[in-house]
Amino acid sequence: MIGGGLAGLASAVALAEAGVEVQLFEKRPHLGGRATSYTLPDGTEVDNCQHVTLGCCTNLADFYRRAGAGGKIRFYDRLYFVDGAGRRSTIEASKLPPPLHMAPSFLFFGALTFADKRAIAKALLAIAWSGGRPAEIDSLSMLDWLKRMKQTQGAIERFWRVVLVSALDEELGRTDARYGIEVFWKAFLGSRGGYRVGIPSVPLGDLYEGCREAIERRGRPVRLRSGVREIRIRHGRFAGVLLEDSSEVSADACVVAVPHNTLLGLLPKEMGEPGGMLEGLQHIRSSPITGVHFWFDREVMKEPFLTLLDHTTQWVFNKTLLYGEAATGGQYLQLVISASYDLVPRSRQEIIDLCRRELADILPASREANLRKATVIKEVMATFSPEPGVDRYRPTQKIGVENLFLAGDWTQTGWPSTMEGAVRSGYLAAEAALTGLGRPQTFLQPDLPFEGFSKSWAERKNSRG
């Protein structure tokens, strides 16, 4: 296994549980890849960025269970919003059956006008009636689809954009409509619990403690700080790897779970050239996420998290509360800005000043509070950009090289660049590897079942497989 991010870990744990002797090589000193935590020079442990899961992420939930970390994720049924004037609104499921379960909250949602809501209801119904697959959306951007559905400017800015930019890390005009529509189908329409937000109650790195043990119980020691320099292929078969320390390793099969922009550097050059089997990878672009960490000298926020409307900052997480600590010694907040193209060239201090001004709008207590410490973490290549048509460039986990398999959120999973997508890819790669070894097994978990009241909707969903 090359790479100890979620894709590599999910694949390695599944294979180890199936009785395969796995050895994992990770370039960095810690596991978790893009969803990890590390220690700052002053000893504080921080996540590279707050990560959240949703109730509809069934494979990620399965992976956390296998890793013994299921109990470290806390799910929240109520979502908290705040607008530019500091007005709060919440959204949660009612007792109505899906897809109407969110409708009462939505009707009373203060940040939208009647015209916005009427337009949104029409588009949501179109998604629901089509079982998440409205007609003629191939290669269409989400923004174009919203315009086709005659959405108001308020609906686009204060509803669709708010949900989708954070979920997909891209602007609506650069997002494939299929991805945007699926977010609403899977999270808000198809099942009662799909929208529930799951947040780790521990630093991200603590979630993977059980993985190492699960792999090493049946395999070999996990090797950190062990980058792979080259993957060797002879006569169309995997033939071993060369590590950065110049040692060589051989194995019956190999799963490569590194980022898409790293993979081509490890493989023979012709595989990424025009006509090569991984030529498409050159066309997959990345988008940035910026995380801002603030440590205040007092309590400034009561809610566990807030989604912001009308601001550059999109989410604020109350880390002190999420970790179950008392705010008596001050409060630690983490802010997230997805698709943060505008922030990438800006200085750390400019970003801190901007975020402090925005916090002053929504958290009045922060105006008087002293900021003890602040950290800005820019992840310039946070996710792959879900651009219209990007799926044609995503390879499957089994390529045309015998005993070599691919994993990573960027491979074909049907999901955007998320932890759920990464785990799905890891399970699919493990399934392909076991099939290759003549011991087929299934790891992929089904989606949440459709819970709607209408039989015809359920039939439509089932017919999608």
Ligand SMILES: Cc1cc2nc3c(=O)[nH]c(=O)nc-3n(C[C@H](O)[C@H](O)[C@H](O)COP(=O)(O)OP(=O)(O)OC[C@H]3O[C@@H](n4cnc5c(N)ncnc54)[C@H](O)[C@@H]3O)c2cc1C
């Ligand atoms: C800032 C940020 C916020 C995010 N927020 C969310 C969120 O809230 N919810 C969500 O679902 N998703 C979120 N994501 C996306 C999520 O983190 C990724 O989709 C997922 O972690 C990708 O996992 P992966 O295993 O495919 O890749 P990676 O995590 O990139 O793992 C690849 C691993 O390979 C290793 N590697 C690279 N080269 C080599 C080599 N030569 N030899 C050995 N090892 C190597 C790397 O060090 C890394 O550990 C976020 C991502 C970022 C960056």
